[in-house]
Amino acid sequence: MAAVKTVATTPFAGQKPGTSGLRKKVAVFAQPHYLENFVQSVFDSIGDVTGKTLVVGGDGRYHNRTAIQTILKMAAANGFARVMVGQGGILSTPAASCVIRKYRTFGGIILSASHNPGGPAEDFGIKYNIPAGGPAPEAITEAIYARSQAITLYRIIEADNVDLDRLGTAQLGDMAVEVFDPVADYAALMESLFDFDAIRAAFKAGLRMKFDAMHAVTGPYALEILERRLGAAPGTVMHGVPLEDFGGGHPDPNLVHAHDLVAALTGAGAPDFGAASDGDGDRNMILGRDFYVTPSDSLAVLAANATLCPGYAKGLKGIARSMPTSAAPDRVAAKLGIPAWETPTGWKFFGTLLDAGLATLCGEESFGTGSDHVREKDGLWAVLMWLNVLAKRGQSVAAIVTAHWAEYGRNVYSRHDYEGIDTKAADQLMAHLRGLDLKGKSLGGYTVAFNDDFAYTDPVDGSVSTKQGIRVVFEDDSRIVFRLSGTGTEGATLRVYIERYEPDPAKHVLDPQVALADLIRIARDLAEIEARTGRTEPTVIT
Numbered sequence: 001m002a003a004v005k006t007v008a009t010t011p012f013a014g015q016k017p018g019t020s021g022l023r024k025k026v027a028v029f030a031q032p033h034y035l036e037n038f039v040q041s042v043f044d045s046i047g048d049v050t051g052k053t054l055v056v057g058g059d060g061r062y063h064n065r066t067a068i069q070t071i072l073k074m075a076a077a078n079g080f081a082r083v084m085v086g087q088g089g090i091l092s093t094p095a096a097s098c099v100i101r102k103y104r105t106f107g108g109i110i111l112s113a114s115h116n117p118g119g120p121a122e123d124f125g126i127k128y129n130i131p132a133g134g135p136a137p138e139a140i141t142e143a144i145y146a147r148s149q150a151i152t153l154y155r156i157i158e159a160d161n162v163d164l165d166r167l168g169t170a171q172l173g174d175m176a177v178e179v180f181d182p183v184a185d186y187a188a189l190m191e192s193l194f195d196f197d198a199i200r201a202a203f204k205a206g207l208r209m210k211f212d213a214m215h216a217v218t219g220p221y222a223l224e225i226l227e228r229r230l231g232a233a234p235g236t237v238m239h240g241v242p243l244e245d246f247g248g249g250h251p252d253p254n255l256v257h258a259h260d261l262v263a264a265l266t267g268a269g270a271p272d273f274g275a276a277s278d279g280d281g282d283r284n285m286i287l288g289r290d291f292y293v294t295p296s297d298s299l300a301v302l303a304a305n306a307t308l309c310p311g312y313a314k315g316l317k318g319i320a321r322s323m324p325t326s327a328a329p330d331r332v333a334a335k336l337g338i339p340a341w342e343t344p345t346g347w348k349f350f351g352t353l354l355d356a357g358l359a360t361l362c363g364e365e366s367f368g369t370g371s372d373h374v375r376e377k378d379g380l381w382a383v384l385m386w387l388n389v390l391a392k393r394g395q396s397v398a399a400i401v402t403a404h405w406a407e408y409g410r411n412v413y414s415r416h417d418y419e420g421i422d423t424k425a426a427d428q429l430m431a432h433l434r435g436l437d438l439k440g441k442s443l444g445g446y447t448v449a450f451n452d453d454f455a456y457t458d459p460v461d462g463s464v465s466t467k468q469g470i471r472v473v474f475e476d477d478s479r480i481v482f483r484l485s486g487t488g489t490e491g492a493t494l495r496v497y498i499e500r501y502e503p504d505p506a507k508h509v510l511d512p513q514v515a516l517a518d519l520i521r522i523a524r525d526l527a528e529i530e531a532r533t534g535r536t537e538p539t540v541i542t
């Protein structure tokens, strides 16, 4: 029996989980006691852990293995009976959710900073997911934060490191550490939801695709599922080996960062279908040949075609989207006669709706799509659902999306990010917007129906979340939304979301930046972006 050490410590300021866990630079996490304080705060905030099982894994980024060894030793010292760790410390975020649910564990700890770059000078992150498989709700993250600000000691055992590469069970003090295959359970779940025979037949008949794993966690998952089980051509998976620094790239599946994939999908000889996922495997970007599908449209199209997939053949209970996501999915919900839910940004708000059976599909404009199969967004799931739809409909991505717009109208949409701006200027900009009374005013030809700071009351548990983003909604349902990112680690990021509904199919071909030009100008003027931040243009447009 290994000796349990009780180590005296003092709080670190700022151990407050953001939109998706605690994210800081590696150097911050690597300081003595920093990770330990946070992990002890988690263990102290989730109830009695004695005799329980915990899942642990991460996206493979720099510091992943070091952090896992610390967490294992602390879990043993705190009384857990068993920890299940993905082999090599690898576990995608949706796979973690899948395993937590399947084996009914006492939740899990996921090590990831998602789409943020990795490496010694880059980002690291940690979050706790509850036994239902989803991110901890605010009541728990607040308790963890409060604990971290009052912490005086943590518990850890003195023991050798566990071999994370060898499958099987090892002993760590009184605790069992089970190193398991991080792909198997997840792949089995995917096989239960989608028509693998139809997809296999489509690949055999010549469907060509590229999947960009961006040197992040989905490489092993995509290789196994797409190439081995579904028979996609060898080489379908690009950048399939997880690297601690993601090959120096930014593992964010958007048009800017997944440039290799975008290039591969451009031009006459390009494949039919392209997709990418992010650092921890929960995001997705969907492309056709010379065609980009916005995440909001992707959710709407998948919802409209869901019954083509065996796992959703009985229909959907409802569709949930985050507030800044376009209203395209709402139009599908209306047609299907099912509820459409509008939640604050962050996947944690979907959990109660999914648990209560009020929604089946959910999504965010930030390249997140998912369903009630797990309690996280799921990149490869979205890719497989698209493949299932493509295989069943036998049409191109562009044909499917343009037909969707013709039927429902198009919610023309774009997001403009201003990254790394001064925090104080960002706060003042938001305060300025919050103070505006615009109802009835005409801005550049658009009349304001109302403006507010979005607040949400969870329809299941009644919890209230305020200050979730400034909305300026016009009489024709066009919208501008402003909010500050809750996931960054340096300065502030202002996100501006712009949307306009276009019923006329003749105008659906327009570039959104052109179709939205007036609203983009209104947004910049209203927020006084240039005067307040010194920025004339956004850093990233999606």
Ligand code: G1P
Binding pocket: 019, 020, 114, 322, 345, 346, 347, 364, 365, 366, 368, 484, 485, 486, 487, 488, 495
């Ligand atoms: C961003 C996205 C949000 C997503 C989160 C975690 O959060 O906007 O939709 O849930 O990452 O992936 P933000 O930085 O905007 O707070």
Ligand code: ZN
Binding pocket: 093, 113, 114, 115, 278, 279, 280, 281, 282, 283
């Ligand atoms: Zn992610």
